[in-house]
Amino acid sequence: MxxxxxxxxxxxxxxxEDSRRLYASGFYGQPLGVEKVKDPSQVSSPLVLDPLEALYxxxxxxxxxxxxxxRPLGLEExxxxxxxxxxxxxxxxxxxxxxxxxxxxxxxxKYGASFVAYRKGPGLEHAPFVIHYYPPDEPFDPVELxxxxxxxxxxxxxxxxxxxxxxxxxxxxxxxxxxxx
Numbered sequence: 254m255x256x257x258x259x260x261x262x263x264x265x266x267x268x269x270e271d272s273r274r275l276y277a278s279g280f281y282g283q284p285l286g287v288e289k290v291k292d293p294s295q296v297s298s299p300l301v302l303d304p305l306e307a308l309y310x311x312x313x314x315x316x317x318x319x320x321x322x323x324r325p326l327g328l329e330e331x332x333x334x335x336x337x338x339x340x341x342x343x344x345x346x347x348x349x350x351x352x353x354x355x356x357x358x359x360x361x362x363k364y365g366a367s368f369v370a371y372r373k374g375p376g377l378e379h380a381p382f383v384i385h386y387y388p389p390d391e392p393f394d395p396v397e398l399x400x401x402x403x404x405x406x407x408x409x410x411x412x413x414x415x416x417x418x419x420x421x422x423x424x425x426x427x428x429x430x431x432x433x434x
Contacts, residue, residue, distance in 0.1 A: 255310075257302060257318045259326065259334055264307035264318060265299050272300035275316070280357045280374045281306050291376060303360065304335040305348045312349070339419065344386040346417040347424045351384070361385070364404055367415075383410045389418040398429075406431045 255271035257264045266272045266282065275281045277293035282300035290296060302310070310316035311328055318326045326334065337345065344367055351358045357371040361383055369380035383405040387393065398414070405412035417424035 254314075255316050257307065257310075257316055259318060259320050259331070262335065264302040264304065264331075264335075266302065266316075267299045269297055269299065272296050272298070275300060275310070278315075279352070280359065280371075281310060289376075304337060304341070305345050307335070308332060308337070308345055309349055309352055340388050343388055343417045343419075343421075346421060347384065347386050347415040350417075350424050356382075358384075364408065364410070366401065366405075366412075369410070379409075381411060382413055383408075384413045384415050387414055387416050389416045402429050402431070405429075 255266055255275050256268065257266045266275060272282070272284060273294065273296040276284070276290065276296045280293070282302040284290060284296050284300055285298045287296075287298060307316065307318060308328060308331060311318050311326075311331060318331055320326055320334070332342070348358055348368065351368070351370050355372075357374045358368050359371070359375060359380070361368045363369075364383050366383045367386040368384040370382040370384060371378055371380045383401070385401055401414075402412050412429045414427040414429070415424050
């Protein structure tokens, strides 16, 4: 099983072989010093995992994570050490659900969203979905909805609003599509 180390608040997979295997299995993480991976078999440096990726891989038994002293970490302890807030935990529930549906989930920061999701993976297709996580108790700004919808439409992606409250078993999704009258 691949092993990762929590180093300075980041989860790093030091083994290049483990990094290559994790990246190829679901496009997890970002190889150090590489902006865009063209071919998963060419991963040749340690992998840095996003906190949500690390939590998911640990929870699903695909990764072991150790602290700097080599002590294994459980899910709750890793979440605490990564300073995962209640809001970030809601985003994690969305991430986990999307992954469980077979989607490849990556950061959506480039589009002003929480995630982008692929059916096949980056480099194999353009992401068809832009997903924005919205905490259920936060007031909703309609201007923000229009902005997100316009951005997703301009890049030809389906805009999905996702939310998951405390104790929710499954996130709620709302999909928006532009219609031409």
